[in-house]
Amino acid sequence: MEIHKEGYLKKYRxxxxxxxxxxxxxxNGNLSYSIKQGKAAKSSFDxxxxxxxxxxxxxxxxxxxxxxxxxxxKCKDKNEKSDWLKVxxxxxxxxxxxxxxxxxSGVNTDRFPRKVTLNEKNKHKLDDGTSSKVxxxxxxxxxxxxxxxSCSNSPEGFKGRSTIxxxxxxxxxxxxILNKDEILQSLSTIFYQTQFLNNNSQxxxxxxxxxxxxxxxxxxxxxxxxxxxxxxxxxxxxxxIIENLTKEISDxxxxxxxxxxxxxxxxxxxxxxxxxxxxxxxxxxxxxxxxDPYKKIQVKQVEDENDEAAEDEDLEExxxxxxxxxxxxxxxxxxxxxxDDQDIFIPQDEVRxxxxxxxxxxxMAMIDMIPEMPWRTTLPYLRPPKLKxxxxxxxxxxxxxxxxxxxxxxYFNEPIxxxxxxxxxxxxxxxxxKADKCPDSLKRIAYISAFNVSQYANLEGxxxxxxxxxxxxxxxxxxxxxxxxxxxxxxxxxxxxxxxxSKNYDVWMNTDIKSSFKGKSxxxxxxxxxxxxxxxxxxxxxxNRPINSVHNLLxxxxxxxxxxxxxxxxxxxxxxxxxxxxxxxxxxxxxxKLKGEIFDSxxxxxxxxxxxxxxxxxxxxxxxxxxxxxxxxxERPEQWDHLYHFSLFTLQLNYIDDELMEKLPCTDSRLRxxxxxxxxxxxxxxxxxxxxxxxxxxxxxxxREKEKIEWVPRYFATEIDEETKExxxxxxxxxxxxxxxxKVKEFERVF
Numbered sequence: 001m002e003i004h005k006e007g008y009l010k011k012y013r014x015x016x017x018x019x020x021x022x023x024x025x026x027x028n029g030n031l032s033y034s035i036k037q038g039k040a041a042k043s044s045f046d047x048x049x050x051x052x053x054x055x056x057x058x059x060x061x062x063x064x065x066x067x068x069x070x071x072x073x074k075c076k077d078k079n080e081k082s083d084w085l086k087v088x089x090x091x092x093x094x095x096x097x098x099x100x101x102x103x104x105s106g107v108n109t110d111r112f113p114r115k116v117t118l119n120e121k122n123k124h125k126l127d128d129g130t131s132s133k134v135x136x137x138x139x140x141x142x143x144x145x146x147x148x149x150s151c152s153n154s155p156e157g158f159k160g161r162s163t164i165x166x167x168x169x170x171x172x173x174x175x176x177i178l179n180k181d182e183i184l185q186s187l188s189t190i191f192y193q194t195q196f197l198n199n200n201s202q203x204x205x206x207x208x209x210x211x212x213x214x215x216x217x218x219x220x221x222x223x224x225x226x227x228x229x230x231x232x233x234x235x236x237x238x239x240x241i242i243e244n245l246t247k248e249i250s251d252x253x254x255x256x257x258x259x260x261x262x263x264x265x266x267x268x269x270x271x272x273x274x275x276x277x278x279x280x281x282x283x284x285x286x287x288x289x290x291x292d293p294y295k296k297i298q299v300k301q302v303e304d305e306n307d308e309a310a311e312d313e314d315l316e317e318x319x320x321x322x323x324x325x326x327x328x329x330x331x332x333x334x335x336x337x338x339x340d341d342q343d344i345f346i347p348q349d350e351v352r353x354x355x356x357x358x359x360x361x362x363x364m365a366m367i368d369m370i371p372e373m374p375w376r377t378t379l380p381y382l383r384p385p386k387l388k389x390x391x392x393x394x395x396x397x398x399x400x401x402x403x404x405x406x407x408x409x410x411y412f413n414e415p416i417x418x419x420x421x422x423x424x425x426x427x428x429x430x431x432x433x434k435a436d437k438c439p440d441s442l443k444r445i446a447y448i449s450a451f452n453v454s455q456y457a458n459l460e461g462x463x464x465x466x467x468x469x470x471x472x473x474x475x476x477x478x479x480x481x482x483x484x485x486x487x488x489x490x491x492x493x494x495x496x497x498x499x500x501x502s503k504n505y506d507v508w509m510n511t512d513i514k515s516s517f518k519g520k521s522x523x524x525x526x527x528x529x530x531x532x533x534x535x536x537x538x539x540x541x542x543x544n545r546p547i548n549s550v551h552n553l554l555x556x557x558x559x560x561x562x563x564x565x566x567x568x569x570x571x572x573x574x575x576x577x578x579x580x581x582x583x584x585x586x587x588x589x590x591x592x593k594l595k596g597e598i599f600d601s602x603x604x605x606x607x608x609x610x611x612x613x614x615x616x617x618x619x620x621x622x623x624x625x626x627x628x629x630x631x632x633x634x635e636r637p638e639q640w641d642h643l644y645h646f647s648l649f650t651l652q653l654n655y656i657d658d659e660l661m662e663k664l665p666c667t668d669s670r671l672r673x674x675x676x677x678x679x680x681x682x683x684x685x686x687x688x689x690x691x692x693x694x695x696x697x698x699x700x701x702x703x704r705e706k707e708k709i710e711w712v713p714r715y716f717a718t719e720i721d722e723e724t725k726e727x728x729x730x731x732x733x734x735x736x737x738x739x740x741x742x743k744v745k746e747f748e749r750v751f
Contacts, residue, residue, distance in 0.1 A: 003087060003090050004026065005026045005083070005084065006025040006026070006037075007023070008021050008022070008023055008024075008037075009022060009024050009075060009084070010073065011033065011071060011072070011074075012071065012072040012073075014587055022034065022042075023035070023036055023037045024073065025041075026047075026087050028091060028094050028095070028098075029046060029048060029091050029092070029094040029098055030045070031045045031047050031063075031088070031091065032044040045065075046095055047088065047091040047092040047094070047095040048095035048096045050092065052085060052088055052089065052092075055072045055073075055074070056072075057072070059074055059076070059078060059080070060074040060075070060081075061074075061081060061085060061088075375648065375652060376651055376652065376655055377648065378639070378651070379643055379644075379646075379651065379679060380681065381680055381681025381682075382639060382642040382643070382681075383642055383643070383644060383681070408465070409687070410687045412465060413464055413466065413467050413675075413678060414464040414465070414466060414467075414644045415467070415654055415675055415679035416467065416650065416653050416654055416675070417466055417467045417469050417473070417669040418466045418469050418488075418494075418496050419469050419475035419486040419487075419488065419496055420475055422475075422484075422486045422496055422498040422511070423477045423484045423486065423498070423653055424455070424458065424647075424649070424653060425454075425455040425498075426507075427454065427458075427647060427649040427650070428454035428457075428631065429481060429482055429505075431448075431450050431451040431454065431630075431631060432447070432448070432451055432504060432505040432507070432534070433502075433504045434447050435447035435451075435534055436504040436505055441537075441573050441575060442598050442606050442607060443607075443619070443628075443630075444539070445568055445570055445575055446577065446609065446619050448532055448541045448577075449543070449568045449577040449598075449609070450631040452530065452566060452568065452579075453579065453613050454631060456562060457613065457634075458646070458647045459548075459560045459562075460592070460614045461641070461645035462560065462645050463550075463558045467669075467672065467674065467675045467678070467690075468494070469669065470488060470491075470693065470750050470751050471701070471711060471750065472487075472488060472667055472711070472714075472750040473667055473668075473669060473672075473750055473751070474486065474487050474488075474665060474667045474669070474714075475487075475668055476735070481502060482500050482501060483500070483502070483736065484498070484500045485498070485499055485500075485731065485735050485736075486498040487715055487716055489716050489729055491711075493512060495510055495512050495729070496511045497509075497510045497731070498510060499731035505532060505533060505534055505535060506531075506532070506533040507530070507532050508530075508531050508728070508730070508731060509528075509530040509531070510728065512527045512727075513525065513526050514526075514527055520551065520552065521549050521550060521551045521552070521553060522553065523549045524549070524550075525547050526544070526545035526548075528726050528727070528728065529542045529544050529545075529724065529728075530542075530543045531543075531728075539570055539571070539572045539573070540572060541568055542569050542571060542723075543567070544567055545566060546562045546563060546564045546565065546566045546579075546581045547563050547564040548560065548561075548562060549561050549562075561584045561591075562581040562594075563581050563583040564581060565580050565581075566578075566579040566581070567579070571723070573601055574601045575599065575601050576598075577596055577598045577599075578597050579596040579609065580595050580596065581593075581594050592612040592613050592614045593612055593613075594610075594611055594612065594613050594617070595609065595610055597609070598619070606621065606622055607619045607620065607621055607622065608620045611631075614633060616631060616632040616633065617629075617630055617631045617632075618630065635648075636648075654669070654676075654679055655670075656670045663739060665739075665744035665745060665747040666745075666747055666748075666749045667749070667750050667751075672751055673685075673689040673692070673693070674686050674687075674689035674690040674692075674693050677689055693751045697750070697751070713729070714734075714735075715731060715732055715733075715735045716731055716732070717729070717730050717732060
């Protein structure tokens with residue numbers, strides 16, 4: 001029995017564009033839609049993988065996909081909605097029945113529809129009567145040569161070969177997509193065999209067959225890389241092929257994600273397939289230069305000449321919030337750590353203290369004598385902003401493994417360490433100076449809260465992680481305004497203790513974070529507080545930290561967000577500021593937004609804070625309405641996107657000259673060979689040195705275990721805060737004396 005229905009329905013696009021009329025067609029087990037009747041389909045979906053729910057709006061239907069995406073359509077009335085739902089469900093049953101049947105003779109693509117991604121104009125780009133052939137370098141057997149000659153004229157001969165034939169009618173591209181359909185069909189078979197047949201023997205056979213298909217696609221990706229290096233007139237054709245490969249692989253990865261999340265009992269069998277998916281994703285963009293696995297080729301961007309390009313936004317379905325977001329599944333150590341015990345992807349600076357003396361230290365004389373920092377405005381190596389990498393290729397390695405015992409590739413790192421990341425928090429230290437000089441106690445707490453927020457100003461675009469410090473690693477930052485020191489005081493859990501000192505303030509903090517993997521995102525919940533003491537005011541402030549999260553780990557654009565509350569308390573006056581970080585909504589709504597309230601000691605609201613944690617903060621007096629700008633972000637350096645999205649201040653953190661080299665201990669982060677090679681853009685050397693650093697760290701740990709020696713930090717001691725009962729690390733100040741005497745040059749190396 002044929003199943004068919006078509007007609008105009010309204011489809012919700014986004015908040016700004018609202019509902020748009022689209023022409024929908026149900027043909028057996030396939031759902032597709034276009035802008036107008038008779039136009040090429042914008043998208044096509046297999047109904048077997050779709051669920052239907054009542055939408056929020058009257059007479060609407062929510063169409064939900066396996067990977068969590070959805071879009072909503074709206075009918076004219078209740079009767080029309082009932083008719084469409086009936087046919088949709090019939091089409092779903094038809095598609096499921098069709099997909100369960102195994103086609104021994106080949107793949108029937110009619111019963112396995114895919115997204116339509118090739119519009120009419122792109123088809124014409126291929127129809128120019130020309131063809132292009134590219135051969136990879138290297139020696140080949142006679143059989144391979146025969147294979148190559150056979151595929152120069154026939155797309156059927158291309159399968160698994162290292163030559164690409166772009167013929168008139170675009171049959172190569174059709175053939176390429178057909179092979180993707182074979183893979184998706186294999187996944188479909190696995191899905192239904194697992195759900196309905198529970199036939200493990202046949203499941204194993206299907207997985208083995210998929211392995212061969214993945215090898216074919218892997219070879220095609222290499223061929224595209226070779227094609228990209230040639231001076232070819234087929235630039236539009238290359239763009240079409242690359243775009244379609246990327247989209248098809250994205251669909252494949254989404255289906256794979258659904259399977260692995262839904263069927264725990266086949267995780268071990270499907271694990272090798274995940275490796276193939278990750279490999280393909282790593283190769284798809286950008287393409288690699290032969291002989292150097294790290295350097296990349298820039299793919300020329302070809303503007304879309306399609307007049308209807310804007311309509312591609314129809315494919316932007318909303319994501320369903322993960323119900324497991326509130327689950328208490330936590331990871332003791334961050335899965336992105338390089339050594340045996342993991343470190344943290346996003347730094348959180350926190351520490352606890354019981355008391356502090358306000359006497360001026362002898363080392364303050366050093367600050368008065370130091371000239372301004374020797375500012376640099378760039379890095380030795382400009383990192384391509386379009387350089388992409390596979391988060392999925394890392395996450396898939398966590399399946400069935402101890403998350404604390406696998407390494408992260410060096411291209412996931414930025415060329416500063418976690419200790420230097422702590423020093424980065426001092427970029428806006430003038431806020432603390434202003435607070436110390438401000439006569440209004442409520443404005444002082446506003447400055448302290450703004451200082452807390454300013455530490456996150458540079459997170460935008462910072463999707464890489466700092467290099468993980470080894471136990472005993474140190475870092476100093478000595479300027480004419482303040483002195484900052486950090487030490488890696490613990491390896492399990494990984495904790496960095498930090499202390500900053502100036503004429504006007506003392507700040508101390510440490511990293512100790514609870515990380516939680518949510519499937520599509522990771523949360524980083526800080527444990528502990530940041531402490532600030534204003535010297536002239538003799539006031540002690542305690543600040544807790546917001547929750548950090550990294551989103552779109554599997555697909556989509558990776559971004560970092562802040563959420564939750566941050567409370568700043570003046571322990572002397574008991575005044576407080578409650579800052580709320582607004583979670584980013586769909587389409588970027590409320591991105592970077594924050595709101596705060598400042599209360600006096602009697603809990604009366606006096607000031608309201610508003611702004612964005614990547615831009616500026618203002619405070620408004622509740623009674624007078626007077627608004628004051630208390631913080632604004634510094635201007636970004638030129639070519640910011642080529643500089644790891646570093647601020648001008650961050651660019652200085654790894655700077656070193658001959659004079660500084662003579663004074664630094666061998667444990668300073670600036671002297672790490674892997675980090676220095678990474679800054680210079682030598683990824684091959686950085687990767688080797690990173691491995692050497694890890695191995696030396698393990699060697700030192702085994703020696704301590706053999707001798708039963710317990711590691712004790714040189715310059716920090718632990719205390720428990722009497723009020724919060726939190727553990728904190730207290731700086732003893734001895735480092736600056738040892739530096740002046742030259743004792744730091746006697747340290748044993750740790751990397």
